[in-house]
Amino acid sequence: MKVRKAVIPAAGFGTRFLPATKAVPKEMLPIVDKPTIQYIVEEAAAAGIEDLLIITSRGKDAIVNHFDRAHELESVLMRDGKDELLSLARGVTDKINVHFVRQREQKGLGHAILCAKSFVGNEPFAVLLGDDVVVSEKPCIGQLIDEYKKTGATVLGVQRVGADDVSKYGIVDCDSVGGRLYRVKGMVEKPAKEDAPSDIAVLGRYVITPAIFECIEKTPKGAGGEIQLTDALVSLVESEEMYAYDFEGKRYDIGNKQGFLSATVDFALARDDLKDEFAAFLRKTVENLS
DSSP: OOOOOOEOOOOOOGGGGGGGGGSSOGGGSEETEEEEHHHHHHHHTTTTOOEEEEOOTTTTHHHHHHTSSHHHHHHHHHHTOHHHHHHHHHTTTSSSEEEEOSSSSSSOOOHHHHHOOOHHHHSOOOEEOOOOEEEOOOHHHHHEEEEEHOSSSSSEEEEEEGGGEEEEEEEEEEEEEEETTTEEEEEEEEEEEGOOOOEEEEEEEEEEOTHHHHHTTTTTOOOSSSSHHHHHHHHTTTSSSSEEEEEEEEEEEEESHHHHHHHHHHHTTTTTTHHHHHHHHHHHHHHOOH
16 A cells, blocks of 8 residues: 655754744754754655645644745745745645644654544555655665555664663664565663663654554553554554664754754755855864964
8 A cells, every 4th residue: 555644743842942942843943944844854755655635733833834835935935936936935845735733742753643643544654754864875664665565564764773772762682684675573761771672763754554552552651651653653663564774864863953954954055055165164173262
């Protein structure tokens, strides 16, 4: 079955970016001049996703407004012949259908995904976490969709991490089946270094079968007193095959300040309209530090 739908959980408080996120959703913080969540939506659209559900919460109306049509702004840009700015204002709204639902209580990532049950129905679906921006030749989620087409099973997006970083992620217990693909035997959420089954971490991209919803409904509260998606996936792997794919691309963890700053610098240096002047500024800044 074709993967037509995707879900982006965007209901968290963004406390690591306070005070900026007191009134502005962390997903709307810009990398250069584009909200971080738009990079995620563009990835989904480029991979052929037709319908996208963003899970929001109270105080996140800016996300809804961003993916709506701003008719007053657009009419002014059209009147003034500013076609390039008009295209930027419209963003991806003409390329993908964006829907919204609120997570009324902060009960964890697993519960947020459960909010998408009626939207997904009985179809496989993609999940893209907003804290991970991936730059790749082929859209990261598109790579996982290709593997789903081959296996017909849930596929987790993974990459290797350093031993000191395994405690930050869900770590898979798996066997290689060739190339970049692994068969998953189990998962551990944020294990201590000595308890980690591998150095292969799940990094914010999934293609999941609809059987996950029944697993989530039966999953008790786990780490942090929340319903964890990892725990539900552990349940799912007991009844279905599951794979992990070591996706190609550079991933930025924009859920922390260092990752966000790194993404901002790299994205700016990749822009023809910014790179020369910005690179000169960076060189001068580094010289002044030495």
